[in-house]
Amino acid sequence: MSEGAYAEYAAVDARHCLPVPLGWSMVEAASLPETTFTVWANVFQAAALQPGETVLVHGGSSGIGLTLIQVAHALGSRALATAGSDAKCRACEEFGAAMCVNYRAQDFEQAFKAEKINVILDMVGGDYTAKNLRLLEPDGRLQYINAMQGAKVELNLLDVMTKRLRMSGSMLRPRSAEFKAALAAEVEKHVWPLAASGQLRPVIYQTFPLAEAALAQQLMASSEHIGKILLVNEL
Numbered sequence: 001m002s003e004g005a006y007a008e009y010a011a012v013d014a015r016h017c018l019p020v021p022l023g024w025s026m027v028e029a030a031s032l033p034e035t036t037f038t039v040w041a042n043v044f045q046a047a048a049l050q051p052g053e054t055v056l057v058h059g060g061s062s063g064i065g066l067t068l069i070q071v072a073h074a075l076g077s078r079a080l081a082t083a084g085s086d087a088k089c090r091a092c093e094e095f096g097a098a099m100c101v102n103y104r105a106q107d108f109e110q111a112f113k114a115e116k117i118n119v120i121l122d123m124v125g126g127d128y129t130a131k132n133l134r135l136l137e138p139d140g141r142l143q144y145i146n147a148m149q150g151a152k153v154e155l156n157l158l159d160v161m162t163k164r165l166r167m168s169g170s171m172l173r174p175r176s177a178e179f180k181a182a183l184a185a186e187v188e189k190h191v192w193p194l195a196a197s198g199q200l201r202p203v204i205y206q207t208f209p210l211a212e213a214a215l216a217q218q219l220m221a222s223s224e225h226i227g228k229i230l231l232v233n234e235l
């Protein structure tokens with residue numbers, strides 16, 4: 001199965017399934033696959049974040065953002081974040097971000113000017129792109145998983161050339177079953193131990209019964225949430 005999560009039953013490739021981590025409930029475990037697979041494939045595989053390096057994640061309080069902050073912190077990297085409110089920034093810092101900037105109150109480029117940023121995970125695009133390129137250290141990596149503020153952007157290629165920057169991005173859904181199987185094995189090896197040890201914790205903002213999926217969508221569109229919104233099938 002590559003899509004269609006709103007279902008009571010799903011047939012899946014067994015290689016894509018992982019065990020419920022020790023100490024996690026089934027509902028908590030349901031918060032893991034989409035975020036951990038996306039974070040591992042983009043930040044640790046494609047952008048090759050190393051221990052000792054600094055990673056900046058935009059949308060830091062999203063399910064993806066809070067997963068990256070926790071995993072990066074646990075594996076010895078420094079995590080920075082942006083988010084849309086002070087409360088969201090507090091959550092990012094509570095889960096391990098060294099610093100979070102409320103982008104509605106402060107220009108993140110100015111705020112992070114003194115930082116040495118090696119990797120940026122961006123889901124915003126638009127005018128963040130030029131700022132991201134200016135912020136990155138030489139040999140920095142800019143990785144896209146969405147472009148909520150616009151996919152057509154203006155950038156200065158001199159930043160790319162002078163600092164030898166690498167820009168890339170990916171979408172998980174269309175990848176092959178083989179790729180997802182290999183990714184699942186990597187995630188189980190590197191991330192599942194963090195879930196079992198408590199270095200990666202579930203961040204569930206609210207659960208809804210499957211019949212109230214529309215309300216869950218409304219909450220997601222409001223952007224009030226911190227972490228994951230889950231649909232629970234109460235059979």
Ligand SMILES: NC(=O)c1ccc[n+]([C@@H]2O[C@H](COP(=O)([O-])OP(=O)(O)OC[C@H]3O[C@@H](n4cnc5c(N)ncnc54)[C@H](OP(=O)(O)O)[C@@H]3O)[C@@H](O)[C@H]2O)c1
Pocket residue numbers: 034038058059060061062063064065082083084085088123124144145146148149170171172173220223227228
């Ligand atoms: N490419 C892939 O394979 C892949 C896989 C999974 C998810 N994704 C994408 O990754 C993103 C995060 O996923 P999620 O499920 O964790 O989503 P989510 O919890 O809904 O988070 C989206 C976040 O983006 C922030 N945001 C929304 N509009 C923004 C804007 N214009 N400028 C800056 N921030 C903005 C929101 O909070 P604030 O604005 O208040 O900070 C929110 O925290 C989504 O865009 C999703 O589509 C991509």
